[in-house]
Amino acid sequence: MLNNITLGQYYPVDSPIHRLDPRMKIILTLLMIVGVFICQNFSGYILILLFTVAASRLSHVPFKVMMKGLKPLRFILVFTFLLNLFFSTGTELFHVGPVVITREGLRQAIHYSLRLVFLVISTSLMTLTTSPIALSDGLEQLFSPLKVFHFPAHELAMMMSIALRFIPTLMEETDKIMKAQKARGADFESGNLLARAKAMVPLLVPLFVSSFRRAGDLAMAMESRCYHGGEHRTRLRVLKITGNDWLALGIMILLLVLIVLLNIFVPKGLIL
Amino acid sequence: MSIELKHVSYVYSAGSAFERRALNDICLTIEDGEYVALCGHTGCGKSTLVQHLNGLLQPTEGQVLVDGKDINAEGVDRKRLRQKVGLVFQYPEYQLFEETVEKDIAFGPRNMGLPEKEIHERVRRAMDHVHMSYEKYAQSSPFDLSGGQMRRVAIAGVLAMEPSVLVLDEPTAGLDPRGRDRILRIIQELHEEKNVTIIMVSHSMDDVARLASRMIVMMDGTIAASGPCREVFQKRDLLEQAGLGVPAAVKLCLKLREQGLQLPEDLYTAEELHDHLLKLFKEKGGLKGC
Numbered sequence: 001m002l003n004n005i006t007l008g009q010y011y012p013v014d015s016p017i018h019r020l021d022p023r024m025k026i027i028l029t030l031l032m033i034v035g036v037f038i039c040q041n042f043s044g045y046i047l048i049l050l051f052t053v054a055a056s057r058l059s060h061v062p063f064k065v066m067m068k069g070l071k072p073l074r075f076i077l078v079f080t081f082l083l084n085l086f087f088s089t090g091t092e093l094f095h096v097g098p099v100v101i102t103r104e105g106l107r108q109a110i111h112y113s114l115r116l117v118f119l120v121i122s123t124s125l126m127t128l129t130t131s132p133i134a135l136s137d138g139l140e141q142l143f144s145p146l147k148v149f150h151f152p153a154h155e156l157a158m159m160m161s162i163a164l165r166f167i168p169t170l171m172e173e174t175d176k177i178m179k180a181q182k183a184r185g186a187d188f189e190s191g192n193l194l195a196r197a198k199a200m201v202p203l204l205v206p207l208f209v210s211s212f213r214r215a216g217d218l219a220m221a222m223e224s225r226c227y228h229g230g231e232h233r234t235r236l237r238v239l240k241i242t243g244n245d246w247l248a249l250g251i252m253i254l255l256l257v258l259i260v261l262l263n264i265f266v267p268k269g270l271i272l
Numbered sequence: 273m274s275i276e277l278k279h280v281s282y283v284y285s286a287g288s289a290f291e292r293r294a295l296n297d298i299c300l301t302i303e304d305g306e307y308v309a310l311c312g313h314t315g316c317g318k319s320t321l322v323q324h325l326n327g328l329l330q331p332t333e334g335q336v337l338v339d340g341k342d343i344n345a346e347g348v349d350r351k352r353l354r355q356k357v358g359l360v361f362q363y364p365e366y367q368l369f370e371e372t373v374e375k376d377i378a379f380g381p382r383n384m385g386l387p388e389k390e391i392h393e394r395v396r397r398a399m400d401h402v403h404m405s406y407e408k409y410a411q412s413s414p415f416d417l418s419g420g421q422m423r424r425v426a427i428a429g430v431l432a433m434e435p436s437v438l439v440l441d442e443p444t445a446g447l448d449p450r451g452r453d454r455i456l457r458i459i460q461e462l463h464e465e466k467n468v469t470i471i472m473v474s475h476s477m478d479d480v481a482r483l484a485s486r487m488i489v490m491m492d493g494t495i496a497a498s499g500p501c502r503e504v505f506q507k508r509d510l511l512e513q514a515g516l517g518v519p520a521a522v523k524l525c526l527k528l529r530e531q532g533l534q535l536p537e538d539l540y541t542a543e544e545l546h547d548h549l550l551k552l553f554k555e556k557g558g559l560k561g562c
Binding site: 173176177179180181182183184185186187201202205206209210 | 326328351354355358364366367368370379380383384415429430433
């Protein structure tokens, strides 16, 4: 039952996108989000769509896997679309009974939905192509300038990697304890809400106990190897910005410039 | 109570990229009152097999019959089954959760819906079985006990359901020699005095030789050998291949034979070897004969 949950959504294949520096990928994603938000007209979205399709083809992640990220969002999408469609004022296009559909409403509904879709796709393009460990490494380095203000970048990244590292272990442990209690006649599946919550106690107590034990062991192991975070720490995999990273950044900036130009020169409402 | 496995196969995460066949066409019968040792290398499928015996895992193919009835058929009372076939997991002390030892041991019987008086009696009996004084420990927290004591409490938690088959997955792992002997003695007593069928996963060939009446050797999800320990220990090559080796007494016998001592083939435990050597020694006239 618990085996099916894969950690994060990292899709382990090799591609130019996978090989990009995680720091650059985080920056690119942020820029992409900015692009999606500043885009004011439909032709801009076509540009973004083309870019996203090209990037996802380049990442060797199957289309189906990419679309999976949208699935939990479908209700919010429909909700956003309908809300904007029905509750805007402007020039009337047509009406069905008391419900008036306006030109502005339709425009906004489409815009907001597209924004949501592209937001999710561009961020999942990052998480699909970057392993969680690389991601936390990248975040650490991006935040490291903030150390001047005593921002604990290294410690946060460390906690994040440890947490990620122990998710599978904890799942295994949960499965084992669950089975052990089932072997003693525990019932996790039936009964009302209260009964079920009560049934979790024999699972949660051992799980907490073993988590604390593990935490203690890990702290001890780190300490006995003279772990000491922050300064003067070298790393096994040194992140390097390569030509490809600069190229990707260049393309992204070009995209942003094009979006701005389209905003300025293509009049609103040419197509919608 | 007999357990029969008919062509049982089990596949982990079937259909995904992580698909792995853990059991492959296992046929096996365990009779009432046997003491069976289940041996094999790490990852050979022992633990998976063990979880089939009380329906925690359902076979991908094949059937598990307890007393001739398919336990995975519809309408079978799993709770009742799990009470009849008790399963002690590896490191069972990690499943303890209650405030007191008494409450923890009572978890199983309480789940069975027994009256309080019966539960209390069972807790006392179970603690007695595992050599834990009720007066001394019943009200203490299980988390204050030593590792060996915690394990005994955990085993008592299963025994309190009074199963007629007891399955133990490496019950002595990680214990000191004294703790180990204690656990093995408890199991032995249950087997002899209560006629409980024992199925024990073990890596120690010495323990197997000394205690079990039959051993099953698993390799890559299949049964490589099954039979009385004496017969299986003859297949030295197979045991090496399964990553198990032979008991220390057998190794010593080999060395002694190399030195020219005539020894019979069927010495497997330290006690047997000891007795035999002592007999030889006396025959040759004790110290004078040397």
